Amino acid sequence: MISSIEDWNDMNPLMAPGLAANVTSPVLVALDFATADAALAFASRLDPLQCRLKVGKELFTAAGPQLLQQLQARGFQVFLDLKFHDIPNTVAHACKMAAEAGVWMVNVHASGGRRMMTAAAEALAQYSQRPLLIAVTVLTSMEASDLAEIGITVPPQEQVLRLARLTRDSGLDGVVCSAQEAPLLKAELGRDFKLVTPGIRLADSAADDQRRVMTPVAALQAGADYLVIGRPITQAADPLAALAAINADIQSYRATQA
Numbered sequence: 001m002i003s004s005i006e007d008w009n010d011m012n013p014l015m016a017p018g019l020a021a022n023v024t025s026p027v028l029v030a031l032d033f034a035t036a037d038a039a040l041a042f043a044s045r046l047d048p049l050q051c052r053l054k055v056g057k058e059l060f061t062a063a064g065p066q067l068l069q070q071l072q073a074r075g076f077q078v079f080l081d082l083k084f085h086d087i088p089n090t091v092a093h094a095c096k097m098a099a100e101a102g103v104w105m106v107n108v109h110a111s112g113g114r115r116m117m118t119a120a121a122e123a124l125a126q127y128s129q130r131p132l133l134i135a136v137t138v139l140t141s142m143e144a145s146d147l148a149e150i151g152i153t154v155p156p157q158e159q160v161l162r163l164a165r166l167t168r169d170s171g172l173d174g175v176v177c178s179a180q181e182a183p184l185l186k187a188e189l190g191r192d193f194k195l196v197t198p199g200i201r202l203a204d205s206a207a208d209d210q211r212r213v214m215t216p217v218a219a220l221q222a223g224a225d226y227l228v229i230g231r232p233i234t235q236a237a238d239p240l241a242a243l244a245a246i247n248a249d250i251q252s253y254r255a256t257q258a
């Protein structure tokens, strides 16, 4: 299993020609834009050493795999966030397509179950260079009342832990969860199991549709490895300043830990 991003950087052939090899920031900027032009215009203002980029359902549906190549040609490591959730055979083949596209990270839904996740992991194992494979546990937009409506009556944290254990036992690299669950998951599943946390909000930003939220530094303190941040950066009056301020806060925090 790939145990660190440095390992991945060493292994991925795309790193040699173009991709930024030493991304020190844990920030994954969610490029939730409606067109390739808007996403590329935004990306052209960013430094691939200062963040990675996430391409999700809206943008990928609009722009397709060509956009992944365009972003990677500009040096960005890309998290393809399509949250695959289907029968094992379909998800395995979708993950292979992500590997062929050279993305840095790809995700599935843990609620697709053990056989689906194992099939995805096995499909990627045949690549000597492969994306990190992670699974979404409980969406950060959900709280206890949302879970109850779909028949899950345990607290979100318990459901997240259950799905994270299943993810680890299925051979994946980590999970998407809220930073609120990070201390529990790090304690139960070990420090090498990657935690990717959306639902990141600055102290003064709106929660929007997110429910289980945390600030960037608090999320790292809690044990998050990567922070997915969309609107607090993309919708900021000055997105570059917002990203720079977040990275500066993170650097200061890390300096206290060194």
Ligand SMILES: O=C(O)c1cc(=O)[nH]c(=O)n1[C@@H]1O[C@H](COP(=O)(O)O)[C@@H](O)[C@H]1O
Pocket: 030, 032, 056, 081, 083, 107, 136, 138, 139, 140, 141, 176, 177, 198, 199, 200, 208, 210, 228, 229, 230, 231, 232
């Ligand atoms: O897999 C994800 O990235 C994801 C999982 C989750 O539980 N919650 C979540 O918000 N996301 C994604 O993270 C991003 C969060 O965006 P903002 O709420 O604008 O910061 C969106 O692109 C979501 O699709």
